[in-house]
Amino acid sequence: MPHVTFIHGITNKLEKEKQHAAWLRELNHDGMFDLHARGVTTSLVYWADVLYEKPLDEAQAQESVSNEHTGGETVTLTDDEDLAWIESLPKDQQAAVEKLRQRLNFDADAPSGDDAHMKDPYSQAEQEQLENVDFERIPLPWFVKRRVMKVLLRDVHHYLFNTEHEPRPGERFKVKDEIQRRFIETMTADAQQNANNGPHIVVSHSMGTVISYDCLKHRADCPPVSALMTIGSPLGLDEIQDMMPDWSREDGFPSTHVAKNWTNVYDKLDPVAGFDPNLSNDYRKLSQPVVNDIKVTNSGRWRHSSWKYFQQESLKDALKDQLEL
Amino acid sequence: MVLDKASEKLLRAIRAAAKEYDWKSAQELSEQLIDCLKDNAIRQPDVFMRELKHALEIFDKPKAKSLCDELVNGIRAGDIGLEEDRALDILGLLRSKRSFGMLEQVADALIQNGLDHPTAWRQYAQSLIEQGSYTAAQQALSAMIDRLPKSHDEYKEACGLMGRLYKQNFVDIATPRNKKAAINLKSAVKAYGDIYKRDKNAMWHGINLVALLCRAKKEKISTRGLPDPKQVAAQLLNKIERNKCPQPWEFATAAAACLALEEDDAALDWIVRYSKDPRSDAFEFGGTLRQFKEIWQLRADKTPGSKILHVLQTALLAREGGEIQLDRNTQSERELRKLGGDKAFEKVLGTDGFVSFKWYSTGIERSKGIALIKDRFQEGQGTGFILRGRDIKEEWGNELFMLTNEHVISNLSGNRTQNSLQPDQARISFELSENPDSEMLISEVMFCSPSSELDATIVKLSQPVTGVIPYTIAKHLPTTGGKQRVYVIGHPKGGKLSLSIHDNVLLDHKAPLVHYRAPTEGGSSGSPVFNSQWDLIALHHAGGFNVSKLNGQGSYPANEGIWIQSILKAVNQ
Numbered sequence: 001m002p003h004v005t006f007i008h009g010i011t012n013k014l015e016k017e018k019q020h021a022a023w024l025r026e027l028n029h030d031g032m033f034d035l036h037a038r039g040v041t042t043s044l045v046y047w048a049d050v051l052y053e054k055p056l057d058e059a060q061a062q063e064s065v066s067n068e069h070t071g072g073e074t075v076t077l078t079d080d081e082d083l084a085w086i087e088s089l090p091k092d093q094q095a096a097v098e099k100l101r102q103r104l105n106f107d108a109d110a111p112s113g114d115d116a117h118m119k120d121p122y123s124q125a126e127q128e129q130l131e132n133v134d135f136e137r138i139p140l141p142w143f144v145k146r147r148v149m150k151v152l153l154r155d156v157h158h159y160l161f162n163t164e165h166e167p168r169p170g171e172r173f174k175v176k177d178e179i180q181r182r183f184i185e186t187m188t189a190d191a192q193q194n195a196n197n198g199p200h201i202v203v204s205h206s207m208g209t210v211i212s213y214d215c216l217k218h219r220a221d222c223p224p225v226s227a228l229m230t231i232g233s234p235l236g237l238d239e240i241q242d243m244m245p246d247w248s249r250e251d252g253f254p255s256t257h258v259a260k261n262w263t264n265v266y267d268k269l270d271p272v273a274g275f276d277p278n279l280s281n282d283y284r285k286l287s288q289p290v291v292n293d294i295k296v297t298n299s300g301r302w303r304h305s306s307w308k309y310f311q312q313e314s315l316k317d318a319l320k321d322q323l324e325l
Numbered sequence: 326m327v328l329d330k331a332s333e334k335l336l337r338a339i340r341a342a343a344k345e346y347d348w349k350s351a352q353e354l355s356e357q358l359i360d361c362l363k364d365n366a367i368r369q370p371d372v373f374m375r376e377l378k379h380a381l382e383i384f385d386k387p388k389a390k391s392l393c394d395e396l397v398n399g400i401r402a403g404d405i406g407l408e409e410d411r412a413l414d415i416l417g418l419l420r421s422k423r424s425f426g427m428l429e430q431v432a433d434a435l436i437q438n439g440l441d442h443p444t445a446w447r448q449y450a451q452s453l454i455e456q457g458s459y460t461a462a463q464q465a466l467s468a469m470i471d472r473l474p475k476s477h478d479e480y481k482e483a484c485g486l487m488g489r490l491y492k493q494n495f496v497d498i499a500t501p502r503n504k505k506a507a508i509n510l511k512s513a514v515k516a517y518g519d520i521y522k523r524d525k526n527a528m529w530h531g532i533n534l535v536a537l538l539c540r541a542k543k544e545k546i547s548t549r550g551l552p553d554p555k556q557v558a559a560q561l562l563n564k565i566e567r568n569k570c571p572q573p574w575e576f577a578t579a580a581a582a583c584l585a586l587e588e589d590d591a592a593l594d595w596i597v598r599y600s601k602d603p604r605s606d607a608f609e610f611g612g613t614l615r616q617f618k619e620i621w622q623l624r625a626d627k628t629p630g631s632k633i634l635h636v637l638q639t640a641l642l643a644r645e646g647g648e649i650q651l652d653r654n655t656q657s658e659r660e661l662r663k664l665g666g667d668k669a670f671e672k673v674l675g676t677d678g679f680v681s682f683k684w685y686s687t688g689i690e691r692s693k694g695i696a697l698i699k700d701r702f703q704e705g706q707g708t709g710f711i712l713r714g715r716d717i718k719e720e721w722g723n724e725l726f727m728l729t730n731e732h733v734i735s736n737l738s739g740n741r742t743q744n745s746l747q748p749d750q751a752r753i754s755f756e757l758s759e760n761p762d763s764e765m766l767i768s769e770v771m772f773c774s775p776s777s778e779l780d781a782t783i784v785k786l787s788q789p790v791t792g793v794i795p796y797t798i799a800k801h802l803p804t805t806g807g808k809q810r811v812y813v814i815g816h817p818k819g820g821k822l823s824l825s826i827h828d829n830v831l832l833d834h835k836a837p838l839v840h841y842r843a844p845t846e847g848g849s850s851g852s853p854v855f856n857s858q859w860d861l862i863a864l865h866h867a868g869g870f871n872v873s874k875l876n877g878q879g880s881y882p883a884n885e886g887i888w889i890q891s892i893l894k895a896v897n898q
Contacts, residue, residue, distance in 0.1 A: 001801055001804070002801065029680070030680055030683065031680045031681070031683065031684045031857075031858075032683075032684070032687075032858055033858075034856075034857055034858055036803060036804040036808070036809055037803045037809055037810075037856040037857040037858050037860075038799065038800075038801060038803070038856070038858060038860070039799065039800070039801025039802050039803055039804060040801070040804075041804055198801070324800070325800055325801075
């Protein structure tokens with residue numbers, strides 16, 4: 001049977017089983033894309049507990065920026081990350097983080113605000129105008145941008161610099177080691193179960209795209225897959241590419257571990273992916289652009305939610321192709 | 326302890342095995358003995374109730390029937406003495422699950438053994454009505470009405486059932502303007518009307534009164550001296566609107582009242598509320614649907630029936646126990662297509678409701694390609710369904726073919742299934758097609774695999790089948806684990822095309838076989854089995870109570886289908 005290994009992205013999540021079920025439900029929002037009914041087995045690499053004390057409950061998820069739905073990629077009102085951790089970093093890391101912070105372009109001290117109008121859609125005219133301006137100038141409310149960018153900054157740093165983190169008293173993780181361990185453990189079990197039984201796809205969202213790429217590109221012990229799907233990915237950011245070992249534009253494609261294709265789905269107005277949404281130029285295979293970049297237009301003003309991406313027919317069509325359904 | 330013969334035999338075998346030091350056999354036999362003792366022990370009423378409830382909830386009819394038989398035998402033999410409350414609980418349970426055959430049997434045994442309680446009599450009378458035994462029901466109800474004081478709740482219920490009996494008699498007469506039909510209609514109006522006149526809280530009686538008065542007006546049957554249906558409908562609606570915590574059935578009552586008041590949009594709003602209420606079950610939806618079709622004569626191809634019936638049928642299929650008969654009067658493809666693009670309808674249903682509606686519409690669309698296979702004497706023998714040629718074998722192109730079981734149609738000579746039809750004996754019709762009465766013949770058998778192998782026959786039909794959208798064929802079977810559902814659409818007992826939702830769980834699969842629980846009966850052979858996405862996964866071919874498990878030991882009640890990809894592979898070899 002075909003298999004999908006999901007990996008989630010930044011910000012806190014529901015507990016593992018609920019998060020997994022929520023993603024399956026979101027993909028099947030119209031009742032016609034139930035992976036299990038189509039004979040596709042699935043698993044989720046869950047790492048929110050490496051950075052957060054306890055999972056979101058469903059009531060908290062409801063209070064999120066995209067509170068039309070629970071379980072998706074959300075930034076909750078409690079996600080106002082304190083950036084004090086930057087001060088204790090070694091100088092080289094501080095410099096890298098500062099470079100990324102400037103690139104992400106947010107005001108760390110901006111006051112809190114109200115998320116309610118984030119559900120309002122852009123008008124057609126606004127949408128067309130925004131498609132043509134620099135991402136930095138997209139008028140996302142600063143309080144939202146600040147919150148999500150602070151979380152992204154922390155997650156990217158802690159992962160790429162393998163920071164030691166204590167989410168709960170007495171439980172310490174080296175973030176990259178632990179997340180990679182979980183990814184490879186899940187992938188190995190999935191590969192064993194799925195041996196010669198059909199395509200094995202990794203579907204990753206947000207920071208999960210960085211983790212899946214990093215493992216597929218750099219970990220020899222990571223089992224190979226048929227195809228990779230990245231959704232709302234920050235992998236296009238130079239600052240993230242610079243922090244990854246041995247990355248090169250001309251040979252960035254994880255050829256040894258991704259047998260067929262890599263599909264990247266983005267929304268130009270997604271604040272995580274939007275700085276540099278096209279990956280085909282940055283992750284070439286023998287200098288050839290092979291990543292299939294798919295542009296979508298999500299609903300509302302908050303465009304990063306996984307559930308909004310999962311509703312896109314072009315994403316589902318691409319996934320069907322990858323799974324050979 | 327007294328053992329029955331089977332248990333005694335097992336005990337002797339255990340002793341013999343132990344004597345030979347064959348501990349493995351002794352252990353296996355001991356387990357069989359324990360099962361045997363459990364089965365034969367007289368259950369305590371609590372245990373019985375729990376087991377019966379479970380069997381009814383998972384739609385395990387044979388188990389429920391066997392429990393009821395045991396209860397009836399115990400009551401009649403004097404081995405089981407039930408407290409009155411417990412006896413009424415059991416009758417209530419059987420009624421709530423609409424198991425009227427079992428209800429009649431148990432109520433009869435209880436009454437015969439001294440339970441002279443009006444509720445038991447009422448349940449007994451209802452079971453008789455539901456099974457069409459009107460004379461016996463009338464006798465039981467008349468006796469109740471004669472002896473109960475008018476203030477007794479069961480008196481009202483008995484009068485209501487008497488109304489129901491006349492109403493059903495009216496419905497059963499095909500020509501409503503016939504004199505006998507008019508008498509039945511008026512008798513039903515009187516039965517419901519007398520109660521509602523005395524007690525304005527008797528809303529069930531009130532709304533039936535409204536429905537029948539409206540119908541009488543439509544049939545030009547005189548209603549002189551009877552209440553104005555619009556006035557009664559307005560009273561009922563007002564009462565429901567003022568109720569802060571209405572029961573689900575009140576939503577259905579309000580919808581019917583709105584129909585009487587010719588407020589069709591409001592009727593739809595109430596039906597949507599009803600359909601979304603988690604307290605409503607499939608049996609309630611079924612009753613409402615029947616009333617709307619039989620008395621209100623709503624049709625799926627006309628307003629307001631198109632929306633109301635489709636919403637109700639969608640809700641019915643979303644509930645365990647739901648079952649719809651698929652025919653051209655209740656499913657209008659044109660209307661379904663229109664409603665699928667109707668933004669106002671989508672808004673009324675809400676996102677989830679509209680998703681369910683689209684799912685239901687796809688199921689109806691799949692039904693169009695399903696055929697009833699009859700013999701030369703017009704007896705239904707099985708089901709078949711249409712597949713596009715190139716989906717089976719590339720070179721067969723766009724021509725449509727029919728797939729059924731070899732045990733339904735066969736051209737094999739040596740290993741042919743006994744009683745299967747010769748190709749020239751089969752008559753094929755498509756109930757949901759534009760010409761449901763036209764019959765097709767078989768012009769060529771393209772493939773035939775005996776029932777001991779794939780039990781499949783693919784034939785070319787004498788005329789082209791039109792208007793059928795080819796099925797999507799699933800590449801993989803759903804994951805196992807007891808959460809995936811499957812749907813079988815066919816002609817059970819060679820009758821009406823039907824789709825039921827009764828615990829339709831995929832149990833297991835191992836190529837080429839698929840096991841599932843789904844309500845099927847003789848005549849379902851050759852039906853398509855779909856996954857929850859309405860992709861074709863299997864050809865239904867058999868079922869039984871002791872089907873050997875595909876993985877692991879033992880057996881279970883299961884239906885069995887042949888994985889469609891196994892059939893395609895065999896055709897292409």
